[in-house]
Amino acid sequence: MIELELARLVRAAVEEARQELGLDQVPEIEITRPRQKQHGDHASNVALAIGAATGRNPREVAEALVAHLPDSDLVAKVEVAGPGFINFTVAHAWLYRVLEDIVRQGEAYGRSSDEPAERVLVEFVSANPTGPLHVGSGRNAAVGDSLARILDAVGHTVEREYYVNDAGTQAELFGASIEARYLERFGVDASVPEGGYAGQYVVELAAAIEEELGDSLLEVPEEERREWLAREGMERALTDIRTTLERMNVRIDRWVHQSGLDVDAAVDRLRKADLAYERDGAVWFRAEQFGDEKDRVLIRSNGEPTYFAADCAYLLDKFGRGHDRLIYVWGADHHGTVKRLQGAAQGLGFDVDGAEFILYQLVNLRRGDEPVRMSRRRGEIITLDELLDEVGPDAARYTLLTRSTDTAIDFDIELVKSQSLENPVYYVQYAHARIASVIRYAEQQGVPMVPFEQVDPEELVHETELDLLRKLADLPEQVRVAAALRAPYRLTHYTEELAADFHRFYTECRVVTDDASLTQARLHLSAATKQGIANVLALLGVSAPESMERLEEAG
RNA sequence: GCCCCCGUAGCUCAGGGGAUAGAGCACUGGUCUCCGGAACCAGGGGCGCAGGUUCGAAUCCUGCCGGGGGCACCA
Numbered sequence: 001m002i003e004l005e006l007a008r009l010v011r012a013a014v015e016e017a018r019q020e021l022g023l024d025q026v027p028e029i030e031i032t033r034p035r036q037k038q039h040g041d042h043a044s045n046v047a048l049a050i051g052a053a054t055g056r057n058p059r060e061v062a063e064a065l066v067a068h069l070p071d072s073d074l075v076a077k078v079e080v081a082g083p084g085f086i087n088f089t090v091a092h093a094w095l096y097r098v099l100e101d102i103v104r105q106g107e108a109y110g111r112s113s114d115e116p117a118e119r120v121l122v123e124f125v126s127a128n129p130t131g132p133l134h135v136g137s138g139r140n141a142a143v144g145d146s147l148a149r150i151l152d153a154v155g156h157t158v159e160r161e162y163y164v165n166d167a168g169t170q171a172e173l174f175g176a177s178i179e180a181r182y183l184e185r186f187g188v189d190a191s192v193p194e195g196g197y198a199g200q201y202v203v204e205l206a207a208a209i210e211e212e213l214g215d216s217l218l219e220v221p222e223e224e225r226r227e228w229l230a231r232e233g234m235e236r237a238l239t240d241i242r243t244t245l246e247r248m249n250v251r252i253d254r255w256v257h258q259s260g261l262d263v264d265a266a267v268d269r270l271r272k273a274d275l276a277y278e279r280d281g282a283v284w285f286r287a288e289q290f291g292d293e294k295d296r297v298l299i300r301s302n303g304e305p306t307y308f309a310a311d312c313a314y315l316l317d318k319f320g321r322g323h324d325r326l327i328y329v330w331g332a333d334h335h336g337t338v339k340r341l342q343g344a345a346q347g348l349g350f351d352v353d354g355a356e357f358i359l360y361q362l363v364n365l366r367r368g369d370e371p372v373r374m375s376r377r378r379g380e381i382i383t384l385d386e387l388l389d390e391v392g393p394d395a396a397r398y399t400l401l402t403r404s405t406d407t408a409i410d411f412d413i414e415l416v417k418s419q420s421l422e423n424p425v426y427y428v429q430y431a432h433a434r435i436a437s438v439i440r441y442a443e444q445q446g447v448p449m450v451p452f453e454q455v456d457p458e459e460l461v462h463e464t465e466l467d468l469l470r471k472l473a474d475l476p477e478q479v480r481v482a483a484a485l486r487a488p489y490r491l492t493h494y495t496e497e498l499a500a501d502f503h504r505f506y507t508e509c510r511v512v513t514d515d516a517s518l519t520q521a522r523l524h525l526s527a528a529t530k531q532g533i534a535n536v537l538a539l540l541g542v543s544a545p546e547s548m549e550r551l552e553e554a555g
Numbered sequence: 556g557c558c559c560c561c562g563u564a565g566c567u568c569a570g571g572g573g574a575u576a577g578a579g580c581a582c583u584g585g586u587c588u589c590c591g592g593a594a595c596c597a598g599g600g601g602c603g604c605a606g607g608u609u610c611g612a613a614u615c616c617u618g619c620c621g622g623g624g625g626c627a628c629c630a
Contacts, residue, residue, distance in 0.1 A: 082573085084610095293626080334630095338559090415567090422593085430594085433591075441591090508595085512589095513590090
C-alpha cells in the first residue's frame with residue numbers, strides 16, 4: 001500500500017518535471033527499501049535512471065523532482081542523498097494504520113488479491129508407494145505444501161495433488177519382492193529379484209500380510225499373487241505415507257493413480273500431431289524439436305509404456321481439468337526430464353509457461369560428522385518418520401524450509417536436536433508464546449485489552465515500536481514476493497526478523513505499566529505481532545504455540 | 556563430454572542492478588529491583604578467479620577453477 005502510494009507521488013513529480021528535464025518517456029518507478037536506516041523507510045532511484053538517460057546530474061534531477069512532489073500526509077520527510085536517491089520517511093500515522101489492518105483482518109492479514117487469480121495445480125511429493133517417505137520427500141512435502149498455502153494467500157485457487165506411481169516395472173518388482181519375503185516365511189526358497197526392494201520395510205509388509213492372511217496366498221497362482229501383493233503393498237505404503245504427511249501438517253487434496261490414466265490416448269494424440277514416430281520397434285517422442293538432447297521413448301519395443309508416456313498422459317489430464325498453471329515440485333535429480341515434458345506440453349498445444357518446475361536440491365543427512373546413507377536398496381535409510389520422531393515435526397519442517405530450493409541442505413540431525421535451543425523455529429515460536437504470556441499477565445493484573453477503537457496508537461513512538469510496525473506493515477509484501485518467486489524460504493527469514501523486532505521492543509519497552517493508555521497501545525502492538533507471526537507460521541505449516549515448556553537449562 | 560545447482564564471515568546461510576554486503580552458530584565482553592533470559596546490546600572478521608555489460612555488479616553475460624547432482628527402450 002505504502003509503496004504504491006509513494007510510486008504514485010513520484011510518478012506525478014516526474015510528469016510535472018518532464019519538460020524541464022527534457023524527458024520523452026517516464027521511466028518505471030521503483031520503490032525500494034534502503035538497507036541503511038538513515039536512508040529513510042523507502043527510496044526511489046528514478047533520478048539516477050533519468051540522469052543516465054538525459055546526461056544530467058542525478059542529484060540535480062532528484063532536487064527538481066522533490067520540488068514537484070505533491071503534498072501527501074504519507075510522507076514525513078524527503079531527502080536527496082548519495083548519488084541521487086530520493087529517500088522518504090513515512091509519517092507515523094501511516095504506520096499506525098497497520099494495527100487497524102491487523103485487528104480488522106486477523107488471520108487474513110497478509111493475504112492479498114492484487115494478482116490475477118489463476119487455477120493452480122501443485123503436484124508434489126509423489127514418491128513411489130513402495131516404502132516409507134525419506135527425508136528428501138520431506139523437503140518436497142514442506143516446499144510443496146507451503147508453496148500451495150502461499151499461492152492461496154495471494155488469491156489463486158490452488159489444488160494439491162500426489163501422483164501415485166502404481167503401474168509399470170517397479171510395481172511388478174515390488175509385488176515380486178513382497179512375494180519373496182512372504183514365501184521366505186514358510187521356508188520356501190525365494191529371493192528378492194534383481195533391482196527389487198530389499199529393505200526392511202518389505203519384510204515387515206510380508207509379516208503383516210502373513211499375520212492377517214496366514215498361508216492362504218501359497219496356493220494362489222504366481223502371477224495373480226504378485227499382482228495382488230503389489231496392489232496390497234502399495235495401499236499399505238500409501239496409508240503410511242498419508243500418516244507421515246499428516247504429521248508434517250501437509251494436506252493433499254487428490255491422489256491420482258497412474259493406473260487410472262489413459263496412456264494410449266496420450267500417445268495417440270502425440271502421434272496424430274506428428275510428434276511421435278516408430279523406430280527400432282519403439283515409439284519415440286520428437287523431444288529434440290523442443291530443445292531436448294535427443295528424442296525420447298514413449299512405448300518400449302516390448303510394448304510397455306515408459307514413465308515418460310505416463311507423464312504425458314498425466315499432463316493431458318491435468319490441463320484437461322482446466323488448470324491455468326501446473327507446478328511440479330521435483331528433486332533436482334530429475335532436472336533432465338524437464339525439457340521433454342515441457343516439449344510435450346508445447347506439442348500437445350499448451351502454453352509452455354503453464355507448466356513450471358520447482359527443482360529442489362538434495363538433502364544430505366548427517367549425524368555430526370557421520371553421513372547417513374540414504375540408499376533405499378540397502379535399506380539403510382533414515383525415514384522421514386524417524387526424523388520427525390527425533391527432532392519434532394515443527395523443527396523438521398521449518399529447517400527444511402529455511403533454504404532456497406537452489407541450495408542443498410546439510411541436515412545434521414544431532415545439531416537440530418542438540419542445538420534445538422538455538423533453532424530459529426523456537427526463536428520465532430518463543431516470541432509468539434511470550435506475547436501470549438504477556439497478554440495473560442496483563443489480564444491477571446486486571447488490565448484486559450480494550451477494543452481497538454479505544455486505543456491511542458500515537459502512544460507508540462519508541463524507535464523499537466516504530467521498527468516493529470514497519471516490519472508488520474511489510475508482511476503482505478513479503479508474502480507476495482514469496483509467491484511470485486515460488487520461494488517459501490523467504491518467509492522463514494522474514495518471520496525471524498519479525499520475532500527479533502519484537503524481542504527488541506520487549507526488551508526496551510515495558511508493556512504493562514501504570515500508564516493505562518500506553519499499556520493498551522503496547523498490548524495491541526504485541527497482539528498484532530502475535531497475529532503476524534501466527535499468520536506467517538501458518539503459511540509455513542508450523543504451529544504457533546500459546547506457551548512453551550520452560551527448559552531446565554533456561555532456569 | 557553435455558545439462559542443472561552452488562561457491563559471500565571460522566561454520567551454516569540471506570542478499571529482487573543501487574548508498575557503509577546482513578543474520579544465526581561459534582568466540583569475547585556487557586544488560587535485568589520489573590510483564591517468559593529460549594531474550595537484549597557491543598566487538599572482531601567475507602563476495603572463488605579473470606574479463607564484459609552498466610552512471611552503478613555479490614546480483615546480469617562469457618570463460619576458467621572448485622564442490623554437488625543428472626545424463627536408459629529405470630522410475
